[in-house]
Amino acid sequence: MAARIPVLISRNPYEVIVGHDILRRAGEFISQVLPASRCALITDSNIAPLYAETVETSLEAAGFEVTTIIVPPGEPSKALGFIEDVCDQMIEAGLDRRSAVIALGGGVIGDLAGFVASIFYRGIPHVQIPTTVVAQVDSSLGGKTGVNSRKGKNLLGAFHQPSLVITDVNTLDTLPKxxxxxxxxxxxxxxxxxxxxxxxxxxxxxxxxxxxxxxxxxxxxxxxxxxxxxxxxxxxxxxxxxxxxxxxxxxxxxxxxxxxxxxxxxxxxxxxxxxxxxxxxxxxxxxxxxxxxxxxxxxxxxxxxxxxxxxxxxxxxxxxxxxxxxxxxxxxxxxxxxxxxxxxxxxxxxxxxx
Ligand code: ADP
Ligand code: ZN
CATH class of the missing domain: 1.20.1090.10 (Dehydroquinate synthase-like - alpha domain)
Incomplete structure (x- = not known):
């Protein structure tokens, strides 16, 4: 059984679905809150081989057209130059203001993908699928997105709340100790x-x-x-x-x-x-x-x-x-x-x- 925990912000409240082995239901859950459309699944190269296919398959089964974008793992990917690359890949893939971003990964991916969603065509919806303990209990919730300036960590960002958070506790099985x-x-x-x-x-x-x-x-x-x-x-x-x-x-x-x-x-x-x-x-x-x-x-x-x-x-x-x-x-x-x-x-x- 998955628990649904509401985040009761005044405009556009959303839910956090917490459960075991629910990654394969991502498409079903997302289609309940977003119209089926094009979406960018943003993840890193450690997580992609483990979980991207499960999420892609379930999104496609729910009618989404998925473009998967894989960035290198780690904090250096939260640089503005990388953000521009990701946005360019999204534009090339034909994503536009009706599209959505799905963040699959830890805190770095959540911050980066959330930030991309906050600026792409002046802001499109996004869904967080956190895969680390830090991201599941903290950074995927609350709408703080951010990237790094050359002058310091998380100095650039925006408040951009997700439309949904899908927390599959089983993804933690592969997380290094x-x-x-x-x-x-x-x-x-x-x-x-x-x-x-x-x-x-x-x-x-x-x-x-x-x-x-x-x-x-x-x-x-x-x-x-x-x-x-x-x-x-x-x-x-x-x-x-x-x-x-x-x-x-x-x-x-x-x-x-x-x-x-x-x-x-x-x-x-x-x-x-x-x-x-x-x-x-x-x-x-x-x-x-x-x-x-x-x-x-x-x-x-x-x-x-x-x-x-x-x-x-x-x-x-x-x-x-x-x-x-x-x-x-x-x-x-x-x-x-x-x-x-x-x-x-x-x-x-x-x-x-x-
Ligand atoms: P945070 O710990 O802030 O959430 P990261 O996004 O940097 O930070 O994730 C930490 C590291 O763990 C990264 O190298 C990432 O690729 C890797 N990782 C994230 N989730 C998983 C997972 N479920 N299984 C294996 N590795 C993972
Ligand atoms: Zn902290």
């Missing part, structure tokens, strides 16, 4: 800010039921997005827990050294420590976050070659200190979060160094 574990950075983040019981479950179970776990996380993210689609009310900002320092680590380490979820793991450790100092989180609760990260083999201490100074320099490039402090998401109690406005450079330094 490191990429699988990476996703638990975001899952543990969700637990810390919204679902203390999930953290307890993660600590208690060595092999949680994946379908249930993914659905639980989809519900958490869907709710936050529905209440604050454009990140205007501060609610969506809570999803940045662990990300201020996490992004600084990604920058300081150079892309490629840490996977996103691994950098976020390091950011979560620091954010947990800052929460103890600034929001009265108990030491015991902070330890729970760290223990859960370790259980998924995520890094919890910074390597010696990344100094506090490099990290703070990277951080202050994308965060403004106002009268000595930054806005920083803290957790006063597991399952709750708020934005503190008085986290100082000294607090950051202390958390990074401890």
């Amino acid at each position: 490191r990429e699988f574990n990476e996703g638990f950075g975001e899952i543990i983040k969700h637990a810390a800010i919204r679902d203390a019981a999930m953290l307890e479950d993660l600590l208690a179970e060595t092999s949680p039921d994946l379908g249930e776990l993914i659905s639980r996380n989809v519900k958490i993210k869907a709710r936050i997005v529905a209440e604050d689609e454009f990140e205007r009310h501060g609610l969506r900002a809570l999803l940045n827990f662990g990300h201020t320092i996490g992004h600084a680590i990604e920058n300081a380490a150079g892309y490629g050294r840490y996977l996103h979820g691994e950098a976020i793991s390091l950011g979560l450790v620091a954010a947990a420590r800052i929460s103890v100092k600034k929001a009265d989180l108990s030491e015991e609760s902070a330890e729970k976050i760290i223990t859960a990260l370790k259980a998924y083999n995520l890094p919890t201490s910074l390597p010696a070659d990344i100094t506090t100074d490099t990290l703070l320099a990277a951080l202050s490039r994308d965060k403004k200190f106002e009268s000595g402090a930054i806005r920083f998401v803290v957790v006063p109690e597991l399952g709750e979060a708020f934005v503190s406005k008085d986290v100082t450079e000294e607090d950051l330094r202390e958390a990074i160094e401890s």
